[in-house]
Amino acid sequence: MTRITAWRRHPLARYAVLILALALVGMVYTAFVQAGRPADAALASGKLDDVAAGKSLFEVHCASCHGMNAQGTSTGPTLIGVGAAAVDFQMSTGRMPASNPGAQVPRKPMAGWVTPDKIRQIGAFVQSLGGGPQVPGKEQVDPALGDAGKGGELFRANCIQCHNWAGAGGALTQGKYAPNLNQATPTQIYEAMATGPQAMPVFNDTTITPEEKRSMIAYITQVREQKDPGGFGLGRIGPVTEGLVGWVVGITALVLASIWITAKKRQKS
């Protein structure tokens, strides 16, 4: 019996192999998961300075409404568990910090101090409070990788009852509204679905899988980049503007023509 064989048959060998295998699986798993979750990666790899920087930014810019510990106040909801995706959506669309409370906070240009880095830091802080949806990676929102046909069906089934068939937006009750989707970046569309900002419901990964979300993004971006084949698109909101043009342009032109035609009287010879 050689020494190696003796080790192999040692009573503790099976436990050693088990521990090694578990460690290997764990390492591989962590490596894969880290690739997909940058904020967790930041936390796991000890980049806690992001969280600390985010906390101080949060205390200056957000805490007046959301509370010092993001627990929420009467003017702003709690941010525990909303995730970095919610922070990225709200801040990159300029909705947060809000300028004044109303039925709905509108999209607006980002405040002067807001930079992608600061959004990431505040996101890391909020993420550290209670987890939640992460900011999607580039590949997750790449329209080129989606199936627009499938995405269109999902879009029609889930989105257009508020956002309109072409993403032109629409009214909701009590002054709330579904915004126009034309300005939203693929990342923002993804984040909106994952976090359900304001009046919007959450479409989490079990309701609509990340691949399906990507297909919907493919449909939305394809349709909005499309040049209207029939001429001026009239805001793509359908019969209301069409009727308006029919009366204001069509009937007006024809009435003017009728006035012009009858204005010339036959000269008496």
Added chain:
Amino acid sequence: MSSDLTTVPKGVAGPSNFLDERIGGANFLKRNLRKVFPDHWSFLLGEIALYAFILLLLTGTFLTLWFKPGMGEIAYNGSYAPLRGVMMSEAYASSLEISFDVRGGLLVRQMHHWAALLFVSGMMVHMLRVFFTGAYRKPRELNWLIGVLLLTLALVEGLTGYSLPDDLLSGAGLRITEGVAISLPLVGTYITFFLFGGEYPGEDIISRFYSLHILLIPGLILALVSAHLVLMWVQKHTQMPGKGRTNKNVVGAPFYPAFMAKAGAYTLFTFAVVAGLATFTQINPIWLFGPYTPADISAGSQPDWYMGFLEGSLRLMPSWEINLFGTSHAGTLPLSVIIPALVPLGLVMTGLALYPFLERWITGDHREHHIAERPRNNPHRTSIGMAAITFYGVLWLLGANDELSANFQISLNWTTYIGRVLVFVGPALAYIITYRVCLGLQRSDAAVVSHGVESGVIKRLPHGEFIEIHTPPADDIEAHVRGKEAVQMLPVEADGAGIPPKGMRGPLGKLRARMSRAYGGEKIALDEGHGHEDEHAAIGSGEDRSLTH
């Protein structure tokens, strides 16, 4: 060679003789080619609808060459990328094919749709002209009724037409149609199952609407349009009051060559406007809506404009319903659907159809009228018309309340609340305001006739007073204004013993007498005892007095 101009060329004489000897064409043509048509821009408005209809027949025929009125499910494989691989009906797929794969198909589809919008708007402005000038009065009541029927048919034609492509937007309209049909008490379910061939949406509705849309309704419209035109031709056109115009003549230009040239030009104008709109402005982009499935609905779902007032009444209506015997098992009467679907439409259409007869009943006016009335000279009719327009307009506007809310940042709830008030208050206000405006315009007419027109020349009298010189109005203007005729009134005055005339004694008779007294009679006489005064005080109360007489 001047004699050549007076001899008829052989090529013309031959066929003319041939026709004349067989069907008496010469007399017919002589009579009709010289028919006189009065000249007023508003008399051309009906022709918008006529020429749009011709265009609809032409473009519609083109579309039938490719359209497949089927509801069989197929996977789309055409050239519009974002829908590739999506399951859809043959009708929708063939509409996409017309839009993207048939040469000129999209242009013709858009022309068809724009022409449809102008067809109904043309009818409507024409109808308003006829209403406000009283051109529907005897002997033209039957032609008015044909017009009302045509308008109703046009609405049905529009509804069946925009349902055909089977896109998501038209499906929403179809769903509302189904909702209205099924809401009818007792017969609703049967009507719905009969219409859709079973459960909604079934597989029959597109082909059924197709035969209605391309065969039955256009056939009826064509027949009624012909009757409308023949009656107009036989009864002759009304004319606006003016110099030398009486109830017994028509002043204007002969059909050939003057009116024919104008009508021909107007045909081309209408075609040009439709083609121009279709070229530059996208309409009904069905590829954006996606195929219809009963599970999907979009924000901003609206009907075409002529159905907008029904949409608005549906949106304004509170959600009232009555459960028979207190339980929905015994049957539900959904007032929230029946009332908005039937009441405004019924009010507008029945009101239009009955108006000539109601007016005659109230005024007792059985005379023939060939001179059109200026709207101000029948203030109650004009006010009723404006009230109806306001009622229709509020409903129409509120049919788009979601777009108003989204684009003008008004709360959707508030648009509904305001609309509910406005739909009742608006017509009343419109009535009062229009009535006052009409009287004011009559006063200004009276001032022009009895005092002349301000000349702008200020004269200073020896004692220092400044006066403005008034000059008599031009002949044609005065004739136009003097064409006014008091609205006829029933003999309603009681006799010496205080007994009202026969037929005015019961409750209905009393009502009729009161309405007649309000509706008829001269409100503001044109001349009230003054002759022409040449001079008026330029400042002070002198001017104002002329307005109050």
